[in-house]
Amino acid sequence: MSVTQDAQINFETDKYPFCIVWTPIPVLTFFFPFIGHMGIALSNGVIRDFAGPYFVSEDSMAFGRPCRYLVLDPFKVNGGAVEWDECVSKATLRLMSYEGKNWNMIRLAFWMFFCGKYVGWRGAVRTWVPFIIIVTICAVIGMYL
Template identity: 30%
Template sequence: MEEQVDSDRQLMMEGGFTAPHSMDIDPSRNRFPCCIVWAPLPVLSWLVPFIGHVGICREDGIILDFAGPNFVCVDHFTFGPVARYLQINKDKECGISPHSSALKGDEEYQDDEPRRESLTWDEALRKSTMEFQHRSYNLFTCNCHSFVANNLNKLGFRYGGWNVVNVALLLLLKGQWVSKLAFFRSFMPFVVVTGLGLTFGGTTYLFFLALFAALLVCWFLLGTYCFKNLINL
């Protein structure tokens, strides 16, 4: 039996194949295969805790996030450890090739590309990454949520139609916390800042905080659904 396994493994290596990636989540190594990930943003998340930085992960769990003008960060989540994540079942929820990119060698990938009707997970992410490496970053018009939405649309995740608003809502409603400590780290600054604001500003602080949050929400709602060319995807 062991000889048969070794023989199969040898054939895969000789044919340019590698073993499929594990889908296990490993926060200690910052590996989140086929996940959307979220982390709080300095200052902004202290005021409005549902605002954060997002990225999307390759099949091997490495995080990709749009971190600045013409720059997609690889394997180094820009604003610290992942706090929330949502793992996607790429075989059931995406309109991509059922074959993992880990099962193809580089030569076969290049030879076969013109004939394929659908991309694998990593190929879709590669295309989005190349696209955003030539884009300017703007918090209000082209940000990390734009990058993730672009990836999800290329993946055909739940038939597409993703934008900055429904990506944010998806993580807010469906995302899982990495740990209780991650939850605490995400909300503790908000609690402290709100406490200080109420102590020194009272209801005036609450009014301006609510106004700030409402303006942000309105901007992205209007830019996404009313002025569709305003926010890039």
């Protein structure tokens, strides 16, 4: 069995091996649904979240449970799963040379927005309902101005 077949995503326990995870940032994501907070998981599924300057939490994201996730292929990392964990500990996709690309938050945000999967229907609701409510309120107000 391969590393990716052995590593199972578990929504109930928030374990996302070899994944980038995303959660909305209250108020900011309500207006801009493509903006959120990201974390990256080790090969065992433990999410590392860079929650502030000089602080990295494990398995507790700063803005709540993940709503979206992107499964990455550890075999696209120079050194495979072992190198994956080492680079995640050092906090960078760039060190991994993932797909040989130069990674930054803008590229990652677009990738997550267009290719990320929702963590069930609740993830989609947490992402889109506040935005839809705000757009609806603005449209109704705009009709009467």
